[in-house]
Amino acid sequence: MRLTCLNAWGGRMHAELSEWLAQDDPDILCIQEVVHVPAAPAPWLDYRDDGRNLPQRADMLADLAAALPRHDITFCPAARGPLWHGDTQVWSQWGLATLTRRGLPVTHQAQGFVHGTFGADGFGAHPRSRTGHALRLWRPEGAVVIAHMHGLRDPQAGKADTPARAAQAERLAGLVEAVRQPGDEVAICGDFNVLPGSETLRMLSRLAPRELVREGGHPGTRNSLYPKPERFADYMMVSEGLAVAGFDVLHSPEVSDHCPLVLTLA
Template sequence: MRLVCLNAWGGTLHDALIPWLQAETADIFCLQEVIHSPGAAQNWLEYRDGAHVLPQRARMLDELRAALPGHVATFCPAATGVLWDGDRTVPSHWGLASVIRDTVPVIGQVQGFVHKSYSAAGFGAHPRSRPAHVFRIWDGGRPVVVAQMHGLRDPSAGKADTPERAAQAARLIALIDALREPGDGLIVCGDFNVEPDSETLTRLRALGLRELVSEGGFPGTRTARYTKPGRFADYLLVSDEIRVRRFDVLYQPEISDHCPLVLDF
């Protein structure tokens, strides 16, 4: 079975992203920063946060579903705010998507927030609401729990440990514990927005998980599109029950400012 974890950057590199996803043979896609603007009449909108302006693919969720026939997409919104079409605002949902091949039995799932709660009245001040999605699948003879999270972004603290990040890790672990049963394999992945020596990863390793990005000696998880210092953001951890056949961080082609994490297990 193959799992891909990727912060899709709101579809900013749509023309490269969609063909790559179509060609990829993954059974499970764990995607962060997915846009869903069901009322949009156009393909592109603009995200504006002060000086930070970024093109966003308006109907990204619909395009993911069309690009991945034979998969079922579960969308987990963090917030509903506005994107811009010139001087006009367009309501848009922003969050996670878990896209799972329809031949893979999903035998349980839980969705919740690891920081703040759902905001229907705008994206809000940083650090913003952050969801997680945890699902339990049947993988050829045993259950496997997969958890994905988009960790909070804190402009004032960078990627340093904070009480909010400690609470976020505790909430993620509580969501996992609510679904995982003894003997289940466990995979935890996402854009955590922390450093490799963070308290978040320490807490996850205490569950008996191996962190494959650091273990594999990869120099980071950001592509050349990301020009700031600090090359680590994305992680993938597995329990001993998961037999890893291959794990890779893909730096090419560039389909986001984050690298896809690819696990065959």
């Protein structure tokens, strides 16, 4: 079984991402920065904030369904906010999604906010609301709980530890514990927006003590599309008993400014 985790960068590399996902064809896809505009007026819209004008793929749920047509999608919106089509404001939903290959027995799920609440009237000031999603997947080899989140962006604190980040880690752990049964293994992943050695990783390590990015000696999870010097943001944490057949951080092809994390289970 293969689990892929990726921050999709608002779909800015849509063509490359769609082609690669169809080839990768993961059993489980945990994907962050998903944009959904029902009845979008155009395939691309603009996100405008702090003088930036960033292109966003308008309906990534439809794009994901086209790339992985044999998967079911759970979308976890964190906020509803404005994008732009020229001078016209268009309301969008923004959050994360989990795709599971159709037919895999998902016996339990927990979805909720790891920070804030649903922002129905705009994205709000940073640090903005964030969701998490956990599911329990039955397998003959033993059930596994898979969870992911998109960690807080904090322009003031950068990637340093903060009380809000500690609280979000506790809430994500709570989602895992809400679906975990005795004997289940655990995989926790996502763009945590923290540094190696952070309090977030320490807190989650009680459920999943192996962090595979650093354990594998990978130099980071950012690629050439990300200009800043800090190279770590994304993590894959697993419990000691989870049988890992392989793990990689893919720097090529570039399908986002984050590298996909690909975990293969025995």
